[in-house]
Amino acid sequence: MLQRVNPGNKSLADYRSIIRRELYDEVVELGKRLDGARVLHVSATSFGGGVAEILYTLVPLMRDVGIETEWDIMFGAEAFFNVTKGFHNALQGADYDFTVEGKAIYEEYNRQSAAALVESGEEWDVVLVHDPQPALLKHFADGYAPETKWIWRCHIDTSTPNRQVLDYLLPHITDYDAQIYTMAEYTPPDVSLPGLTLIPPAIDPLSPKNMALSADDSRYIVSQFGVDPERPFLTQVSRFDPWKDPLGVIDVYRAVKEEVPEIQLVLIGSMAHDDPEGWDYWNRTVNYADGDKDIFLFSNLTNVGAIEVNAFQSIADVVIQKSIREGFGLVVAEALWKARPMVASRVGGIPMQVAAGGGILVDTIPEAAEACIKLLKDDEFARSIGRRGKEHVRENFLMPRQLRDNLALYAKLIG
Numbered sequence: 349m350l351q352r353v354n355p356g357n358k359s360l361a362d363y364r365s366i367i368r369r370e371l372y373d374e375v376v377e378l379g380k381r382l383d384g385a386r387v388l389h390v391s392a393t394s395f396g397g398g399v400a401e402i403l404y405t406l407v408p409l410m411r412d413v414g415i416e417t418e419w420d421i422m423f424g425a426e427a428f429f430n431v432t433k434g435f436h437n438a439l440q441g442a443d444y445d446f447t448v449e450g451k452a453i454y455e456e457y458n459r460q461s462a463a464a465l466v467e468s469g470e471e472w473d474v475v476l477v478h479d480p481q482p483a484l485l486k487h488f489a490d491g492y493a494p495e496t497k498w499i500w501r502c503h504i505d506t507s508t509p510n511r512q513v514l515d516y517l518l519p520h521i522t523d524y525d526a527q528i529y530t531m532a533e534y535t536p537p538d539v540s541l542p543g544l545t546l547i548p549p550a551i552d553p554l555s556p557k558n559m560a561l562s563a564d565d566s567r568y569i570v571s572q573f574g575v576d577p578e579r580p581f582l583t584q585v586s587r588f589d590p591w592k593d594p595l596g597v598i599d600v601y602r603a604v605k606e607e608v609p610e611i612q613l614v615l616i617g618s619m620a621h622d623d624p625e626g627w628d629y630w631n632r633t634v635n636y637a638d639g640d641k642d643i644f645l646f647s648n649l650t651n652v653g654a655i656e657v658n659a660f661q662s663i664a665d666v667v668i669q670k671s672i673r674e675g676f677g678l679v680v681a682e683a684l685w686k687a688r689p690m691v692a693s694r695v696g697g698i699p700m701q702v703a704a705g706g707g708i709l710v711d712t713i714p715e716a717a718e719a720c721i722k723l724l725k726d727d728e729f730a731r732s733i734g735r736r737g738k739e740h741v742r743e744n745f746l747m748p749r750q751l752r753d754n755l756a757l758y759a760k761l762i763g
């Protein structure tokens with residue numbers, strides 16, 4: 349009921365010239381202190397979404413600095429993921445019908461995964477459990493390896509939760525030796541988490557999505573998709589989902605077009621064949637675009653993968669993130685890292701990324717349109733914003749920093 353993922357190899361030394369020397373040394377030092385420690389990550393899936401994106405870099409780098417690290421995913425049926433999707437939304441405040449049957453399914457898959465962990469005979473110094481799906485692993489592995497330290501990593505905003513689901517999970521969450529959140533504001537209200545540790549996520553500057561791509565190569569890729577690289581374009585890369593507000597982005601584009609008629613808009617979103625909500629929202633966005641030849645909608649299913657996302661982000665004149673609600677928004681750090689001027693909503697984890705003058709925070713569609721127009725008309729202003737955004741990401745949101753914060757927590761727990 350647990351499946352091992354092979355995330356490949358990475359070397360910390362490759363990041364040496366990108367990050368500050370002190371950070372590099374700190375990571376190496378922590379690696380030496382923890383040499384030979386055994387850490388297991390458990391998450392729900394190895395494909396799609398921010399958690400998988402992070403683990404594909406964090407796990408190989410942990411290994412590279414001397415920690416014996418593995419990553420297992422839960423082997424669950426559709427019924428289980430339906431329940432946990434409901435939990436996920438409920439913890440972010442949505443209504444949820446918490447049934448006896450749903451609880452039984454959730455507990456059964458957690459019980460089976462815990463049994464698999466115990467039966468594997470492997471012992472870990474730290475087991476790091478990601479998000480609500482495997483949150484009961486510790487509970488059902490009761491009595492297993494008493495020395496093991498357990499960490500629960502919450503990637504979502506649980507500050508306005510559905511109380512029923514939270515009250516059910518809370519005794520289990522507080523039972524972990526530590527709880528990692530992205531921001532203090534995301535922790536549940538009126539609850540004291542004994543081992544609360546704040547660690548924001550980070551991006552991999554050397555992955556195909558974020559590695560340096562020349563302007564010429566980017567222009568070539570963009571032109572292959574029918575977008576005119578000689579004319580300015582706005583882009584948003586996000587799932588087709590009401591919280592990412594692609595329709596609002598089209599409104600922003602329309603307001604910009606009144607002032608800058610040659611503007612184009614590129615909306616990119618990853619889609620799954622079995623995600624009817626995603627398709628419904630894709631169709632709504634297509635209808636809203638109303639046949640406008642300067643609006644382009646792309647997805648992984650039309651061959652827009654990591655390199656193509658990289659190309660569009662690398663040469664967009666303005667990158668928009670018009671989210672209504674956002675956990676962290678890795679895609680914001682990805683665009684800032686490419687030194688693009690960013691216009692983004694003041695929600696969730698976005699303001700901590702769009703800080704220090706690297707980007708423009710907005711609250712409304714007219715404000716977003718005005719910011720885009722200003723950036724399109726003033727090259728020097730756009731360049732300086734882009735540069736500052738990139739430096740802010742270099743200091744705060746590249747993977748070696750997240751690696752350092754994780755290692756420091758393990759060192760605190762296992763001495």
Ligand code: UDP
Pocket residue numbers: 397398401557585586587616617618619647648653654657675676677678679680682
């Ligand atoms: N992403 C992608 N292709 C797409 C849309 C999104 O590769 O068409 C990636 C994006 O680059 C980012 C991740 O999916 O790495 C989304 O993470 P984020 O935290 O921004 O949002 P989430 O989808 O987790 O709410």
